[in-house]
Amino acid sequence: MSSPAPAGDGEIVVSAHDLSRSFGDFVAVDRVSFEVTRGEIFGFLGSNGAGKTTTIRMLCGLLAPTSGSGTVAGYDIATQADRVKTRIGYMSQRFSLYADLTVDENLRFWGGAYGLWGDRLHRRREWAVEAAGLEQRRHSLVRDLPGGFRQRLALGSALLHEPPVVFLDEPTGGVDPEARRRFWDLIDDLVEAGTTVFVTTHSMDEAERCHRVALMHAGELLALDTVPALKDVFPKDCVLEVGCPRAADAMERLEEVAGVEDVSLFGDRLHVVVDRPDRIGDVETELDTGGFTPFEVRAVTPSLEDVFIKVIRDADAGEGT
């Protein structure tokens, strides 16, 4: 399901070393370190308030770090923010084009803001219009465009100056699945051309499309690896998918069973994490006696969400002791 390994030469394009940011007493980002190589899709996964946006804003030079350091495209984010800005594209979580300007006027303006002019500006505008599929509507006001088109136009306008690194902060919020798929196709094209993409999301599906995923929670980086490697935190066959009646009630009962580490609800099914594959029998017996006779119990490949829940619980438990 995840993309193949990045095609790049392994050159480090984005790096963070013990990057921290506090707002008063509140520590939004707590000593985060990582490196991103050229041509990689680097996913930042976490719930709202985990510190993803704060990290991205520091990397883009919008926010000064409280401590720690970082580089983007070879420039220091604290001392060379101006140079950084010429080398990156940024698409914030809020829609950020001028709704009262037309498609073309927006592209002209943003291109100009990045110092493009003449032939190059013309070429890049044509490219962005085409990438967004807006050839017929280049003179429409942006406010009249459907959400999916706007999203792709925003991405196109962030890429007008052909930056080697792109930061996307929850780029597909509020967009329908079809538009979301087309958006990701665009990202895959970029990466093939050697662009590095740094994307935050709280959607597990999107995270699965990244080369590597960093899990953030309460300001801390809890795990960072490729998707398959992340899934290896579970021993083989230790995540069971259970289909049974009154799943929510059955959940409470299963939590009491010896060897069951975690139970969570996935749609109308339960995901049960056990310490050994042979616990499967115990689970079935327990459900039977409790009157929740299951119609299906099977070992499954853990989803990223299982990983996410486990990593956070382990971290919280670690803090508790």
Next chain:
Amino acid sequence: MRTLANILVKELLQLKRDPKILPILFMAPVVQLTILGYAATTDVRRVELAVCDLDRTPASRDLVDAFTTSTYFRRVVTVPSQDGFDAWLDSGRARIALTVPAGYAADRTAGRPVEVQLIADGSDAMSGTLGLSYAQGVLQRVAEGQGFRLPVELRPKVLYNPDLVSRNYMVPGVLAMILMIMTMMLTSMALVRETEIGTMEQLLVTPLTPGSIIVGKLVPYALVGAVEIGTALPVVLFWFRVPLEGSFAVLVLLTAPFMLCTLGLGLLVSTLARTQQQAMMISTFVFMMPQIYLSGFVFPIQNMPQIFQWITYAIPLRYYVTVLRGVFLKGVGLETLWPQGLAMLGLGVVILALARLRFRQRLG
């Protein structure tokens, strides 16, 4: 230069797209100026006069006529005894009450000095004060008509506004106020709107420097200010017929530093506010109201307690009101108004520096 032009084009396109902007730009100053120009008058004319003539002789009637034929007074009632005044003054239907004592004609014929009684309604201190002083003037003229001369007379000579028309004084002030409100409000809203919709952040990740973003934002609103002046000046000159004694060039020249202040204030507000609503609140209560009240536009600065007089030095509108009144009524030029120009320039620079500082803090 190309960067700046790029921002300007975008701002002007946006202004053009806003359907509300044209009426606001062209109608608002004219409408405001017309209404404010008529309403904001401190002339007291036709003061309501209640009369009680206890003498009832031709001489006493002549005296009452001296009041009612002047343009200052309007007789609303004649009561038979002074008790009748209460109801008229209590209800505010009369502001001044005149009593001619019994024996007035006899005393006058005998050459004995007479006192007539005047009661003023002090609850409306403005009409009261002026009413009393008009009444003194009427009595003085009556006395002079009888051949009475003070050994030393006072010859008043009124400069700049010989007919003492308050409109000539107020209308330039109104013009200054409107210019301030429009430029300050529009600037603060424009910047906060970018923050609200998220484009400000997008602008900040581009290589554009904060300086060019700010200048690009200010220039269109300086143009707006110029349009305001252009539409409002004809109303001042040709509708209200306020004389322009001084030079138009000086007016324009000294408007520039004032706009620097108002645009800077708009910018400062936008760095203090997170939403357009907050921007409105801050600019109204923290910046606009104090400027209107403490600029000397309506309430003379010299009447304020000392501490407030000091505060007024920090108010750009104070200087601009002085400039406008100086140029319109006194016909003075830069040789007199340079301190005001310099003060506005200084304030403008300080305000812009503050705004720039806040702008940076918001980022860090």
Next chain:
Amino acid sequence: MIRRVLAVTVKELLQLKRDWRTLIALLGMPVVMLLIYGFALSFDVQDIRLAVVDRSRTAESRELIQAFLQSGYFIRVASLDDTRELDGLLDSGRAQAALVIDAGLAADVAARRPTSIQLVLDGSDSQTASTILGYARQIVAATAPELLDVELEPPVAAAPVVWYNPNLESSIFLVPGLVAFILMITSVIATALAVVREKERGTMESLRATPLRAFELLIGKTLPYLLVGSVAAAGSLGLAWLLFDVPIRGSILWLAVLTVLFLAGGLGWGVLISTLADTQQVAFQMGLLSSMLPTLLLSGFVFPISSMPAALQVISHIVPARYFIASLREVMLKGVGPEVWWNDALALIVFGVVVMGLATVRTVRSL
């Protein structure tokens, strides 16, 4: 019905309690504004900057000049030998008036010839100029006979008496108007925002789904603000009495009745605006413009209504502050009862009923 209104009121009060910023603004703003502007604003002309040109330089001329300076109204900013320098002083505003005494004064007085002195005035501020001229006339009329050592009385003179405000202090006249101005702005904006906020958050939708009638909803929402507004009004009026020596000669009960009527009108106006505006920003703008400017200009707060053109006088009849300021001055300064101001009270009631009625109709229509 009462229970439903009460439910809305209680909810509104709870929200107000949580939103302490707004509450502080509603209660504190009037007091702060009254403190600042009550002290700062005045029409009492003082410290008139006088330039003196004494070409006579005699005991007589000095006596006249002293009479001006000792009156307490004038301060001397310059003594000149020549009138040529006067222009610069008056042009720049460093002097507001100039007293010019010619060389022949003493000789004229000695010879008992009628003579005169000149007062040059900066007339640009017509009101201040009229006041200065009045002061100067009084001073000359009092001093001139003394120069000649004669008892000289004009054949007709005035014995002025000032009622209600014997010293003609402008604060006593301005502060009641200021109270009305502040209350109007805060009450209109607070209610307009409260209702529109509900629209913005979408809770208006949920309220529409309940059996609440439009009228009940509006009453329920305004009652808490009436309460808060009354507290703010009591505070402001108390402050006016304490700090600015504005007397309260009439009955406090009548004062309260008039204030509540006025507040109700202001709140109703706020509700009406909220039915026209969809966002808090628009509501704020409309509320501010429609309450601040008319209350400042067309209520008789500062500018006398009787001096305005007829058209504006007609418009001033729909400005509730006009009636409130008039009746406030009558109750506080004149101490009179409803027999005098019943028509003002009636106008306030009519205004309140009309705007509340309009607001209800608009709400019903939008439902």
